[in-house]
Every structure is written in C-alpha cells, then in structure tokens.
Amino acid sequence: MDTPNIDAQQKAGILAEALPYIRRFADKTIVIKYGGNAMTDPQLKEGFAQDVVLLKLVGMNPVVVHGGGPQINDLLARVGKQGEFVQGMRVTDAETMDIVEMVLGGLVNKEIVSLINKHGGRAVGLTGKDGDMIRARKLYLPDEQNDTPLDIGQVGEVADINPELVALLDSGDFIPVIAPVGVGEQGEAYNINADLVAGKLAETLGAEKLILMTNTPGVLDKQGNLLTGLTPSRVDELVADGTLSGGMLPKISSALDAARAGVPSVHIIDGRVKHALLLEILTDAGVGTMIRAR
Secondary structure (H helix, E strand, O other): OOHHHHHHHHHHHHHHHHHHHHHHOOOOEEEEEEOHHHHOOHHHHHHHHHHHHHHHHOOOEEEEEEOOHHHHHHHHHHOOOOOOEEOOEEOEOHHHHHHHHHHHHHHHHHHHHHHHHHOOOOEEEEEOOHHHOEEEEEEEEOOOOOOOOEEEEEEEEEEEEOOHHHHHHHHOOOEEEEEOEEEOOOOOEEEOOHHHHHHHHHHHHOOOEEEEEEOOOOEEOOOOOEEOOEOHHHHHHHHHOOOOOOOHHHHHHHHHHHHHOOOOEEEEEEOOOOOHHHHHHHOOOOOOEEEOOO
C-alpha cells in the first residue's frame, strides 16, 4: 500500500476520533483566551483562526478573549515608555491606558477578526465597553510589606459581565472576539488581565470549557514535568514554594475560579503547538494542564 493511501487512512481515523467530541460539545460554549506566541507567529495565527472556524462549523460556540502584551510593549517603546509589571499585572497610567485601548481594541482585535473571516468564519470584534458588556472596578493588589494595598493605575477587575451581546452574536452564528477593556461606573476605561476576563466570561456564559493558551506546555514543576489534574490545595503548594509565579498566577487564579464556579473543564495549553485547540478539544490525548475544583 503506497504512502498516499496510508495518509488518507490516518486522516479518516482522525476524523472518526473527533466525532464523539463533536457530538458531545455540539451547541456548547467554549471560551478561549488567545495569547502568547500564537498571536505573533504567522503560521500559528493562521492555524488558530482555522481552528476557531472549524469549531464553529461543527456546531460549537467559540468565544475568543485576547491579550496583546507584546504589541502593547512595542508601542510603549516607540513613545519612550517602559512596560512595568507587578504580580503579573501591567502598571497602567493614563497614557498607558490610551495605548492599551488603541492596541487591544484596534490593532490586535481587528487583525484576529480579519484572520477568522479570511478562513470562512464570521467574527465580530468587541471591547468590554461595547454594550456595557464588562463592568469593572479598580483593582488593588496586596502588599506583602505593609497593609496598604498597591495602586497600579487604571487596572481593573471584573465587577459584572452582561452576556446578552455575546448570546446574540452566538445565535446569529457570529464568533465574538473580545478585547479585555472594561468600563467603570463613571465611564472610565480599565485594563483587565485577559485571563481573568476569560475566566469570568466562562462562568457567566455557563461554558463547557475554558481554554487558556500560553507559551509553555502547561503548568510545570521545578523539574520541568507537566502537571495536570491540579486541585486548589495543590496549586497553593506550588505558589508557596515558588513553582508558580509572575504571569502564570493570573492564569491559575482564573482557572481555579472558573472550575469552582462550575465550568466542567479548564485547560492551560501550549499555544506554540499548531492546531493546539483541535488537539485539546477533538482528540483522545488532549494537551496541557487540566484544572479541577477538587
């Protein structure tokens, strides 16, 4: 039997393997936090857009929440500003907030929308300001040195999410693509960590899955081994011994909160792997780290 026939059989086997997952997740909402190298590498960007379109075509309801840290840093550098982070959160003064809105709500959001549409989807770009969707309040970080909370500027946390606009788009077979900019009581803009927005959105929408894309295979121990099936107590241990720190902290916090709130499965996956979404959702093996409530 020649190679083309073997390849065809393998492809048929992959499609057959995907069938029970397509049935299981039909008409289910899957919230995807899109970030890391998958947003900057041209091939990975194309692969991500193809994955999202395929999920929609087979009957699932993908909702994309995206970051844009590298792009924000690039524009900050052009205007002579240095990005600063505290506990994994970007320090955001008024000028930085203007740049965050420009990059996330304009450049990055519209590029993702265009890529999805290019591959046959019908994507609509939003920020949390649209339709008063993401209501935010100012975020203060704990200071281990004293009792005074840390003020890092126009950084917010999610106070409430109005799901009506996303539900309306889903019902019309559109794919929502959401930039994590929230709005305060006085109409002020807040920069919100995309992992946290994705987690809260998954809770609010009653999503079947929350998938957080990152630049690692998942959560790794100090020896570099992939960890999965993590529980809150185990995560606390990993934070305490320094295994988890920096930018991974918001991801883990978001994942645990979503799992506790009833999202059936939460995954941190390697966005550097082409078609990582399809590998996670439509194959027996899956990829990355799964978080469970207990």
